[in-house]
Amino acid sequence: MVKLPEDFKIKYERLLGKESHAFFQAFEQPIQKGYRINPLKSNANLSDTIDEGQVPYGKWGHFGQVFGHSIDHVTGVVYSQEPSAQFVAEVLHPNPGERVLDLAAAPGGKSTHLAAFMQQDGLLWSNEIFMSRAKILSENIERIGVQNAIVSSQTPAELSQQLPQFFDKILLDAPCSGEGMFRKNAIAVTQWHHDFPQELADLQQEILREAVKMLRPGGELVYSTCTFSPEEDEQMIAWLLQEYPDFTVETIAKTSGSHISDGHPEWADKQYTDGVTTESRTATQIELKKTARLWPQKMNGEGHFVAKLKLSEHAIPTPQTIQNLKPQVLDRDRQEILNAFIEETMRDFSVSGRQWVLFGERLYLAPNDTPDISKMKIVRLGLEMGTFKKKRFEPAHALALALHPKQFKQYYELSHDDWAKFVHGDVIRPDSRFEKGWILLIAHGNGVGWGRYVDGQIKNFFPKGLRFVVKPNDNTLLNDNY
Numbered sequence: 244m245v246k247l248p249e250d251f252k253i254k255y256e257r258l259l260g261k262e263s264h265a266f267f268q269a270f271e272q273p274i275q276k277g278y279r280i281n282p283l284k285s286n287a288n289l290s291d292t293i294d295e296g297q298v299p300y301g302k303w304g305h306f307g308q309v310f311g312h313s314i315d316h317v318t319g320v321v322y323s324q325e326p327s328a329q330f331v332a333e334v335l336h337p338n339p340g341e342r343v344l345d346l347a348a349a350p351g352g353k354s355t356h357l358a359a360f361m362q363q364d365g366l367l368w369s370n371e372i373f374m375s376r377a378k379i380l381s382e383n384i385e386r387i388g389v390q391n392a393i394v395s396s397q398t399p400a401e402l403s404q405q406l407p408q409f410f411d412k413i414l415l416d417a418p419c420s421g422e423g424m425f426r427k428n429a430i431a432v433t434q435w436h437h438d439f440p441q442e443l444a445d446l447q448q449e450i451l452r453e454a455v456k457m458l459r460p461g462g463e464l465v466y467s468t469c470t471f472s473p474e475e476d477e478q479m480i481a482w483l484l485q486e487y488p489d490f491t492v493e494t495i496a497k498t499s500g501s502h503i504s505d506g507h508p509e510w511a512d513k514q515y516t517d518g519v520t521t522e523s524r525t526a527t528q529i530e531l532k533k534t535a536r537l538w539p540q541k542m543n544g545e546g547h548f549v550a551k552l553k554l555s556e557h558a559i560p561t562p563q564t565i566q567n568l569k570p571q572v573l574d575r576d577r578q579e580i581l582n583a584f585i586e587e588t589m590r591d592f593s594v595s596g597r598q599w600v601l602f603g604e605r606l607y608l609a610p611n612d613t614p615d616i617s618k619m620k621i622v623r624l625g626l627e628m629g630t631f632k633k634k635r636f637e638p639a640h641a642l643a644l645a646l647h648p649k650q651f652k653q654y655y656e657l658s659h660d661d662w663a664k665f666v667h668g669d670v671i672r673p674d675s676r677f678e679k680g681w682i683l684l685i686a687h688g689n690g691v692g693w694g695r696y697v698d699g700q701i702k703n704f705f706p707k708g709l710r711f712v713v714k715p716n717d718n719t720l721l722n723d724n725y
Contacts, residue, residue, distance in 0.1 A: 245270040245426050250437040255471065257518055258510065262540070269540040270426045277326035277544070279303045281319055282359050283388050285647040286688030290314045292321050299501040303359060304329040306543065312717045317666065317709075318689040319386040319644055324352040327423070327537040327544030328469070330503070331416060332356035334495055334535070334549050335465040339364035341411040342612060346399060346454055349376035351383030353416055358389040366612045367392040368410070370402060374620070381623040388645040391610040394623035399453035405619060407561040408459045415454050417447045419468040419475050423546025426539070440472035447479055455487055460558040463493070467549045471538075473510035476548040477531050481511035484530075489555040492530040502542040506534030506550070566615040571600050577631055581606070584629070584636040588681045590650055600624055604631040605639075640706050643683055643690040654683040655694070655701065662686055663713035665694075671701040 247270065256263045280287050280303045292315040298304030309316050309323035316323075332353045337343045339362045345354045348369035358367055369384065369392055371377040377396040384392050395402070420440045421431035451466070458464055466483075468475050484490055497503040508531040509523035510516050525531070537547040573581065585592050600607045607624040616624070627641040648654045655673050657665055665671055665684055677696040684694050684701070694701035 245429075245432060247425065248432065248435050251422070251435060254516075258473070258516060265540040266538070269538075272426075272539070274427050274545075275306060275326055275543040276308045276323075277304060277306050277329065278309045278321045278323050279329060279356060279359070280305065280321060281355070281387050283363065284318070284320050284689050285649075287320060288687075289320065290687040292316075298326050298329055300330055300498045300503075301333045303356075310717065312666075312711055312713065314662065314686045314691075317386075318686055318691050319388050320687075320689060322352060322355050322383070322387060324356070325427075325545055327542070327547040328352055329356065330535070330537060330547060331414065331465065331467045331549055332360070334467075334551050335412055335414050335463065337361055337365070337367075337412050342366045342409060343368065344406075344410040344413045344454075344457060345369045346402075346413060346415045346450070347371065347418060348394075348416075349373070349380040351380045351387075353414060354380065354392065355383060355387045355389065357414065358384075358387065358392060361391065363390045365391060366610045368395065368406075369393070370395045370397055370399075372396065372398055374622075377622045384623060385627070385641045386644060390608070390626040390645050392623065393610065393613065393616075393621065393625065396620045396622055399450050401619075403453040403456040406457050406565060406614065407563050408457065409565055409614065410457050410462060411459060412463045412465075413454050413458050414465045414467070415450060416467045416469075417443075417450060417475070419443050419447070419470040420472050421469055422471045423469040423537075423539075423548075427545065440470065440474040443470075444472075444474040444479060447475060448482065451479070451483060455483075455490075455554075458554050460554055460560060461556040462554050464490070464552045464554065465549065466552070467547060469545065469547055471536075471546050471548075473507070473516045474513065476536075476550075477506050477508065477511040477525075477534065478513055478516075480506075480531060480534060480550045480552070481525060481528065483552065489558045490552045491555070492533045493551040493553050494533045495535045495549060495551050497535060502538075504536045504538060504541065505532040506536055506548070508532060568598055568600070568609055568613040568615055569617075570598060573599060573601065577601075580631060580634065580636050581628075584638070584681075588638070588652060590652055592650065597625065605629075606631065606636075637704075638681060638693055640692060640704075640709075643692050646690065648683055648685050648688070648690060651681075651683045653677050653680070653696070654685050654690075656688075657684055657686050657691070662691075665692065665703060665705055666709075666711055666713060668703050668705060668707065668710045670703055672699065673701060 295306040349371040511525035515523040534550040627639040693704040
């Protein structure tokens with residue numbers, strides 16, 4: 244049972260009136276789990292994940308639980324994500340070829356959703372200010388097999404200084420008071436107090452000021468929170484429109500049967516929502532009804548708010564020029580080693596205009612449109628290809644997850660017994676013979692990791708930090724990522 248703060252109950256009894264009873268009752272209902280199917284995979288059909296029905300918006304969202312040791316999770320076919328959170332990226336809906344920024348991206352639910360729309364074409368920039376969380380974000384980007392993403396760990400101000408008016412579309416899933424997550428996050432309940440939403444609103448304004456600087460004229464900005472708080476929702480959009488008159492609110496399509504609600508124009512008046520006045524001065528700002536509210540008493544999911552805004556084509560362009568990524572030429576020895584690996588291991592591999600970038604001995608293939616990153620903290624730069632070692636090249640785990648099996652000359656489908664051995668780190672003894680060299684191990688048609696075939700057996704290169712023991716009826720549940 245969720246013990247709600249007394250000030251929270253008073254506030255929403257006042258704002259919701261008769262509907263507050265159903266609202267408070269929703270906090271006692273079971274949490275609805277959800278996940279998305281990943282269309283970037285060679286085989287996007289489920290192997291060992293139960294489908295409890297489709298989420299009523301978007302084509303990849305489903306109700307159900309994801310198990311952390313399942314084939315579907317380990318190979319990146321599914322991403323565990325709370326159903327309401329899946330609506331946010333659907334609203335931004337980027338197109339292939341665009342430059343897209345996810346400004347507060349960890350742990351990666353929305354970035355990986357955006358990547359599905361982009362289909363490995365364009366530039367997806369996923370940023371997270373805290374390095375520990377940026378690493379988790381990078382790991383999720385890798386597991387899903389995203390090739391065109393840059394993961395950085397910068398403050399919004401640092402990023403806007405380097406990338407003014409650079410992006411076609413920006414998503415800010417803002418740090419918030421988390422009221423919408425109360426029934427699944429006890430910490431969110433305990434840290435809430437009367438002034439907490441306003442404290443977060445002040446922070447959100449700071450972040451939005453930087454986000455605006457990075458959007459090109461004519462670009463789109465989606466702002467979202469997982470809170471019910473008017474201070475962080477309608478009042479934030481009203482502030483943005485007043486502060487930046489070149490923005491307009493775009494209508495968000497609310498799918499029939501989704502039970503997604505309009506925003507509340509009257510809640511843009513803080514004196515009204517604080518109970519100081521009984522009549523709202525913003526009730527006529529009907530453009531705020533174009534925003535979306537997701538209420539737990541009305542739908543199968545937690546609380547969210549989403550707004551979509553468009554910057555005028557006539558906004559003043561920046562005079563600052565953004566330099567492109569400087570070309571990096573591999574020395575002759577490394578180039579020969581890389582060429583040999585590609586020739587021996589891959590089929591019809593194409594750089595497709597992308598650039599090689601070397602970090603120490605680790606080789607990445609940077610996405611098209613990558614700008615100069617020399618002054619930035621970069622965690623991931625597109626597709627990690629592998630590492631140069633003494634007179635050889637060792638492919639990265641990311642490469643096994645990103646490309647389709649038929650793009651490699653040798654691959655081996657793991658049996659049920661082989662799967663248990665491989666994820667544990669054991670040697671595989673295949674029932675077929677292969678050429679000596681690298682071989683992609685696949686499960687249910689998707690890459691899961693690398694092995695090296697020598698003398699009738701496959702030496703295991705599944706990362707040590709990811710290894711686990713397969714147990715009968717293993718029900719290791721994942722938490723929904725936002």
